[in-house]
Structures are given as structure tokens and as C-alpha cells.
Amino acid sequence: QVQLVESGGGLVQAGGSLRLTCAASGHTFSTYGMGWFRQAPGKEREFVAAISWSGGNTFYADSVKGRITISRDNAKNTVYLQMNVLKPEDTAVYYCAAALTGFPSRAYEYDYWGQGTQVTVSS
Numbered sequence: 001q002v003q004l005v006e007s008g009g010g011l012v013q014a015g016g017s018l019r020l021t022c023a024a025s026g027h028t029f030s031t032y033g034m035g036w037f038r039q040a041p042g043k044e045r046e047f048v049a050a051i052s053w054s055g056g057n058t059f060y061a062d063s064v065k066g067r068i069t070i071s072r073d074n075a076k077n078t079v080y081l082q083m084n085v086l087k088p089e090d091t092a093v094y095y096c097a098a099a100l101t102g103f104p105s106r107a108y109e110y111d112y113w114g115q116g117t118q119v120t121v122s123s
Contacts, residue, residue: 002026002112009117020081022096030074033103038092050103086121
């Protein structure tokens, strides 16, 4: 089993940057595909980015390509989400998730979830 704790959210002006961190417990972290999702008020949870267990493959939502980078450090049991050129529409609660199989873009394919961290982008 994996427990996930996100951090790094906060309030930032449009055009700014944030780096989110997801710390995982459990010595099997390196075997999981990892993903980031977000949920804005009144909206469904949406996919942001995913990374394979080795870190060698990544996948992004079209809305964030070129602005957001997902990475992981298996030695530290951590996955990161570097967010640049932030826009007000990026405002949401950001969740990290772990998948036993692959690194999917659909939320229901993930097995474990963190509690989320709030990101607010002011205009």
C-alpha cells in the first residue's frame, strides 16, 4: 500500500511558478506509475500529467503542455510537478495518485490518492 502527501501549493500571480511535491510512503513506490490531477470548484477532476515507474515516459494534458513538467525521484519516493507560466484557470486542488499498472490518464485507473494541495492563481 502507498500513502501520498502533497505539498507546495499556494497563492501565486499569473505568470508565476510553483513546484508541487508528492511524498510517498512504502518501499514499492518505484513500481507505481504516478499521476497528477486537479479539480476546480464545481468541475470534475481532470488529468494533468503522468509518469511511468522509471520516469522514462511522461504524458500531459493538452492544456498544460509546454508549461508543466512531471518528474520523479525514486530514491526519495517523491514525484514533482513543476508549473510555469501559471494562469488563473490553473486554480484548483491538485492531487497526486499512484497506479499499479501503467501511467494512465483516467482517474479510475489509479489505486491510491493523496489529500490534495490548493493552488490559486490570481490575475
